[in-house]
Amino acid sequence: MGRNRATLADVARRAGLSKTAASMVLNGREGTRLSAEAHQRVFAAAEELGYRPNLAARSLRTRKTATIAFVSDIVATTRFAGGLIRGALDAARERDHVLLITETQGDATFEQYAIEAMLDRQVDGVIYAAMATRRLTVPPAILGGPVVLLNATSADGLPCVLPDDDRAGRSVAAALLEHGHRDAIALIGRNRLKEDDPEVSLAARARLGGIQQALDEAGVSLLAECFCTEWLPEHGYAAMRGLLSRPSRPSAVICMNDRLAFGAYQALGEAGLSVPDDISVISFDDDPIAAWLRPSLATTALPHEQMGRRAVELLLDGGPAEPSLVAMPLRRRRSLAPPAG
Amino acid sequence: MGRNRATLADVARRAGLSKTAASMVLNGREGTRLSAEAHQRVFAAAEELGYRPNLAARSLRTRKTATIAFVSDIVATTRFAGGLIRGALDAARERDHVLLITETQGDATFEQYAIEAMLDRQVDGVIYAAMATRRLTVPPAILGGPVVLLNATSADGLPCVLPDDDRAGRSVAAALLEHGHRDAIALIGRNRLKEDDPEVSLAARARLGGIQQALDEAGVSLLAECFCTEWLPEHGYAAMRGLLSRPSRPSAVICMNDRLAFGAYQALGEAGLSVPDDISVISFDDDPIAAWLRPSLATTALPHEQMGRRAVELLLDGGPAEPSLVAMPLRRRRSLAPPAG
DNA sequence: ATGCTCTGCTAAATCAGTTTAGCGGCCACT
DNA sequence: AGTGGCCGCTAAACTGATTTAGCAGAGCAT
Structure with missing residues (x-):
């Protein structure tokens, strides 16, 4: 998978500059004193080589992975989950993030495994979702970083998204x-x-x-x-x-x-x-x-899609601490009529 | 997320050995000549520190991420997807892998984005799934590594999983x-x-x-x-x-x-x-x-669950080149009876 | 001539692992 | 006595990025 990718060093070499310069330019760092011409050369080199940064390498240094863990009890695989995931996926994409999905199936061992797998991969945050709207206890292991509860609340006062x-x-x-x-x-x-x-x-x-x-x-x-x-x-x-x-x-x-x-x-x-x-x-x-x-x-x-979206927004952009209630729109259909007589 | 984790160097120091030794022991490398006592000390130190390897660091060197991309046209968020994902998730967990899920929504731009996002994260392989069982054209970008088609075939003769x-x-x-x-x-x-x-x-x-x-x-x-x-x-x-x-x-x-x-x-x-x-x-x-x-x-x-499972098995364990057909069990229920008269 | 600042850039450290190459000590063999 | 091999282990290179610290040269003031 992805062999022979150009590295930053390749770009720098082709641009006739140092890795430092290339990194600065490509990350659009302010306050650097690199010339306009240096910028040009780096961009051109990156373009020509089809350079894409290796995110594993980057995250080793920055401790950011642009990856969100989506942990659910069982929601991920039920018909109700679709919208939650789609909304989360959309909002994540807009923010250049990606979703790592796991399911605990309500099993403590699986949950333990899922959480460790997420932490090992240095996810930037966790969305913890429940199939049924309910209160739950969040495993302490994930409290080290940002967490948003989706379709659930907890006693910890964590940010959460609920249908109204x-x-x-x-x-x-x-x-x-x-x-x-x-x-x-x-x-x-x-x-x-x-x-x-x-x-x-x-x-x-x-x-x-x-x-x-x-x-x-x-x-x-x-x-x-x-x-x-x-x-x-x-x-x-x-x-x-x-x-x-x-x-x-x-x-x-x-x-x-x-x-x-x-x-x-x-x-x-x-x-x-x-x-x-x-x-x-x-x-x-x-x-x-x-x-x-x-x-x-x-x-x-x-409003599953909205809820999934909101969870990602809360996680990455922050927001008010109180529970985020999402409106449930009324679908007026043919099953309603005035009473007979 | 995951601050203050013990590193391999910490483990090595506590065991009074080198990083090399610690790495060898923890990876169960054969043919190393480290003493039984050294093994003991490393295991003990790792245990005491609650050591878990940083997978970003590891994958930088090994180019393996223990992560599988699950790319689908739209399947991931429909009721039909649940089983596929659950089966894949189960099989992945058994092999200590994790699923990175994206959806293209049939949109070329999204697909491009999704695939780049996966490749940037150095996934070990791609499961490309379709909502409707059909033949499709696989984006060339993912052909650099292992690919399994799920609920789909292609002209390229890629391994695929289909319902029978x-x-x-x-x-x-x-x-x-x-x-x-x-x-x-x-x-x-x-x-x-x-x-x-x-x-x-x-x-x-x-x-x-x-x-x-x-x-x-x-x-x-x-x-x-x-x-x-x-x-x-x-x-x-x-x-x-x-x-x-x-x-x-x-x-x-x-x-x-x-x-x-x-x-x-x-x-x-x-x-x-x-x-x-x-x-x-x-x-x-x-x-x-x-x-x-x-x-x-x-x-x-x-048999969605089975299919999802099979896809992961094919991807990680390999298997026969011909399409993998999964049986569709007959559910005998009450809607059947002999004809009247 | 000396010191100072500013400009434009780079060397090297760093992240946390894996892997290669090899070191010192001991023993056995010629 | 010399040397070859094994044992148990380690130093250092390497992965590909970011980031810190700082260098050389120009311009200017003292």
């Missing part, structure tokens, strides 16, 4: 209110564990809080709340069946994520009910599936 | 035949562009070929074939509606991927038909959605 789930909750509720739903709104996806343990989830509590606040302000209370052990389609399906077996049918349902909503759609389809004519549905995440459903599912998008 | 779509096609057809379907099998997802242009897709042609071969051998021919401009749910939906409007209804449908099948399910649901009682459905990819559908969708899994 609270506001998303409010906008989801507001969207239903706008359509005239008031007294027959049900909620699918309550979950004590997710709501109460920040190490499991921060999203559940924030979404719920946002929803309730918006409803309270409108003087509305929920018709029903379904608890789900997980937020998977089968649980949404079961919850919706439960709702439909009750005497009073909801006019609208909020699902805590799109997978629950998918399951809810399945139950509605089987029951011969129509979305949105019989029941409106709205949800969270904007999983690709939301746009594929018939009718397409209104939801609030997890 | 042909065999998957045969096993899909075989599964339907096993269930007794013969004269009423329809196919959704024919697409001339994908089938004829290897730079667009290799999968379409291979899957189709496998299906037809298996059917031919059984003396069966397709009841109908639906062409789709894309392989998205809406196209599967439209195709299935088309099929249902024909005089003779198929007893089984093969979809060229799970997203088409998802659309087909939607059309069947609306038509009040049941899977698998009225129509069996089988497909390709094993998208997560396949298991979430009701009834769960039989499909052949794209």
